[in-house]
Amino acid sequence: MEEKKKLEEQDLVRLMKEKDHNTNELSALKQELEIARKTYEQQCLQMETEAKGPQQELQERLKEVEKLLTESRNRVKELEAYSDSKYQRWNKSEHIYQIFTEFQLGALRELNFASQSIKHEVLKTQKSYSEEFHHLGIKIKALSDASENYHAVLAENRRMYNELQDLKGNIRVYCRIRPFLPGQKGKQSIIEDIGENGELVVANPSKQGKDGHRLFKFNKVYSPAATQAEVFLDTQPLIRSVLDGYNVCIFAYGQTGSGKTYTMTGPDGASEEEWGVNYRALNDLFHISETRRSLYIVVTIHARGTDLKTSASLRGSLHLVDLAGSERVDRSEVTGDRLKESQHINKSLSALGDVIFALAQKNPHVPYRNSKLTQVLQSSLGGQAKTLMFVQLNPDISSYSETTSTLKFAERVSGVELGAARSSKDGRDVRELMEQVASLKDTITKKDEEIERLQLLKDLKNVYQGVNGEKRGTSSLRYGSSSPSKSSLGGTPQRSLKLTGGKGLGIIEKAASDQDHCSDNSDKHFGASSQHSVDDLHQKESHQQSESVGGGIGQNFSVDAEILGFGEADYEERLSDISDSGVSMGTDTDDSVESNLFHEGTKPSENIAK
Numbered sequence: 370m371e372e373k374k375k376l377e378e379q380d381l382v383r384l385m386k387e388k389d390h391n392t393n394e395l396s397a398l399k400q401e402l403e404i405a406r407k408t409y410e411q412q413c414l415q416m417e418t419e420a421k422g423p424q425q426e427l428q429e430r431l432k433e434v435e436k437l438l439t440e441s442r443n444r445v446k447e448l449e450a451y452s453d454s455k456y457q458r459w460n461k462s463e464h465i466y467q468i469f470t471e472f473q474l475g476a477l478r479e480l481n482f483a484s485q486s487i488k489h490e491v492l493k494t495q496k497s498y499s500e501e502f503h504h505l506g507i508k509i510k511a512l513s514d515a516s517e518n519y520h521a522v523l524a525e526n527r528r529m530y531n532e533l534q535d536l537k538g539n540i541r542v543y544c545r546i547r548p549f550l551p552g553q554k555g556k557q558s559i560i561e562d563i564g565e566n567g568e569l570v571v572a573n574p575s576k577q578g579k580d581g582h583r584l585f586k587f588n589k590v591y592s593p594a595a596t597q598a599e600v601f602l603d604t605q606p607l608i609r610s611v612l613d614g615y616n617v618c619i620f621a622y623g624q625t626g627s628g629k630t631y632t633m634t635g636p637d638g639a640s641e642e643e644w645g646v647n648y649r650a651l652n653d654l655f656h657i658s659e660t661r662r663s664l665y666i667v668v669t670i671h672a673r674g675t676d677l678k679t680s681a682s683l684r685g686s687l688h689l690v691d692l693a694g695s696e697r698v699d700r701s702e703v704t705g706d707r708l709k710e711s712q713h714i715n716k717s718l719s720a721l722g723d724v725i726f727a728l729a730q731k732n733p734h735v736p737y738r739n740s741k742l743t744q745v746l747q748s749s750l751g752g753q754a755k756t757l758m759f760v761q762l763n764p765d766i767s768s769y770s771e772t773t774s775t776l777k778f779a780e781r782v783s784g785v786e787l788g789a790a791r792s793s794k795d796g797r798d799v800r801e802l803m804e805q806v807a808s809l810k811d812t813i814t815k816k817d818e819e820i821e822r823l824q825l826l827k828d829l830k831n832v833y834q835g836v837n838g839e840k841r842g843t844s845s846l847r848y849g850s851s852s853p854s855k856s857s858l859g860g861t862p863q864r865s866l867k868l869t870g871g872k873g874l875g876i877i878e879k880a881a882s883d884q885d886h887c888s889d890n891s892d893k894h895f896g897a898s899s900q901h902s903v904d905d906l907h908q909k910e911s912h913q914q915s916e917s918v919g920g921g922i923g924q925n926f927s928v929d930a931e932i933l934g935f936g937e938a939d940y941e942e943r944l945s946d947i948s949d950s951g952v953s954m955g956t957d958t959d960d961s962v963e964s965n966l967f968h969e970g971t972k973p974s975e976n977i978a979k
């Protein structure tokens with residue numbers, strides 16, 4: 370028992386020891402656990418702390434991803450909507466295209482059908498056209514036959530008109546009364562009556578009763594209301610007869626300011642309606658619609674042509690002259706330069722009268738040489754020419770005496786019989802002979818020009834070798850025995866314009882301006898080296914114009930035209946060269962319009978240019 374007890378006690382002690390040991394172990398384990406727990410807690414804390422940053426980042430990223438996701442969803446929705454609408458549009462378009470294509474196909478079918486029917490129609494029309502053309506051909510043939518007849522009648526009319534004019538034979542006088550100018554309202558007119566057949570009654574303001582009127586009769590009298598076109602209408606046939614080989618001279622006469630330039634040229638800056646005879650004549654002969662606006666005293670047109678049927682050669686010339694005013698010298702207020710001008714004018718006008726009366730009396734000597742004017746007009750004043758004088762009147766009562774003396778002069782001119790005008794129509798042989806003569810004359814002229822040049826050089830040499838400062842033109846310039854030629858004009862600016870054509874009639878032959886042998890009297894009265902004085906033509910700027918073309922039915926025509934003009938410098942130079950000198954005119958003065966550029970005994974200051 371004891372032993373058992375002892376054993377039990379020993380067990381107890383062992384167990385106690387074990388218990389202590391276990392308790393120690395437990396507390397050690399507890400401590401270890403506590404340490405482990407603490408370490409774990411620390412680790413957890415540390416890990417928590419460490420995990421906080423990435424977690425925040427992760428949350429932000431999460432938010433971003435969520436946002437992106439939302440956006441993507443929206444985009445997907447949008448795309449789905451877009452694709453839906455596109456799909457619907459496609460469907461619509463497809464539908465429309467289908468309709469359109471069907472429509473086009475329908476139209477194409479219709480077009481095909483129409484084209485077929487048009488083809489059919491065209492074939493039908495072609496057939497009917499060719500039938501109509503055939504009928505037209507027949508009709509045109511008939512028309513062309515009729516037109517040939519018409520041309521024949523026209524030519525016959527022209528011939529008869531020319532014959533009528535030939536039979537009349539005298540100088541035609543057309544009287545034109547200019548209207549009162551603006552600012553002259555209420556002025557008293559001396560024109561009392563204008564008859565239908567060229568009668569004109571002028572009232573004398575200082576006389577009463579029967580003596581208070583005077584009757585004049587001319588070929589035509591134009592009232593102040595007459596238009597330029599009306600005046601030209603009566604002049605046109607005369608101008609056209611140049612193309613039938615006539616020499617025609619048209620000039621205006623009348624006191625200063627009576628409308629000479631207006632009738633011959635037109636007013637300054639004239640519209641086509643206001644064109645005077647010059648422009649209308651050029652326009653009529655050349656079919657030109659624009660004419661240079663310039664002031665000419667003498668416009669000369671030389672026409673040469675060949676009648677295609679008869680081979681006859683035709684030569685005609687047209688002089689259109691705008692004279693200076695016919696002021697009377699004995700007017701008390703006329704003095705100084707004006708007096709000199711008036712004297713020149715009177716001289717040329719009285720020379721014109723002398724020529725006309727010499728012609729009327731069939732005087733063997735016709736004094737063409739006495740004035741520049743009559744020299745220029747020589748070819749157109751002889752028995753073979755047609756002459757028209759426009760008598761210009763100022764209706765103002767203050768011009769009464771000037772008007773009546775103008776009318777008296779015109780009346781005398783009007784009564785002059787020049788004999789029948791003749792066309793320069795030659796047969797072929799005569800033409801050939803004339804051409805030979807012309808070429809011989811050319812040769813002589815060239816020789817004469819050479820002599821002139823040499824003479825001129827000699828004279829100039831004498832002048833310059835003479836006293837220093839002496840006036841250049843005091844030497845005697847003597848031109849040779851030929852007609853004044855272009856070369857004798859020295860530095861005169863010259864333009865030559867040549868148009869070709871005609872009324873559809875083919876070739877044009879060169880017209881020589883010096884082959885216009887118009888007057889029988891020219892050779893007789895223009896003696897070699899004889900001297901003459903020049904007149905009033907220098908009073909206006911001097912130009913000559915002639916241009917080519919023209920032509921009548923069945924004629925080849927060449928109209929030769931030259932424009933010769935003087936600028937101020939040339940003018941003065943020439944005047945000083947020629948002043949105090951004698952100018953010898955040649956034997957062939959018929960055509961040389963250049964001759965109107967020779968001025969004698971005139972100083973530039975005396976030129977009262979228009």
Ligand SMILES: Nc1ncnc2c1ncn2[C@@H]1O[C@H](COP(=O)(O)OP(=O)(O)OP(=O)(O)O)[C@@H](O)[C@H]1O
Nearest residue numbers: 547548624625626627628629630631632636693694
């Ligand atoms: N029929 C007319 N109708 C209208 N105005 C005219 C007519 N005739 C002349 N005149 C005018 O009268 C004025 C004088 O005319 P123009 O210059 O033609 O006279 P002129 O006789 O040539 O003179 P001059 O001898 O001085 O050269 C101009 O203003 C012109 O426009």
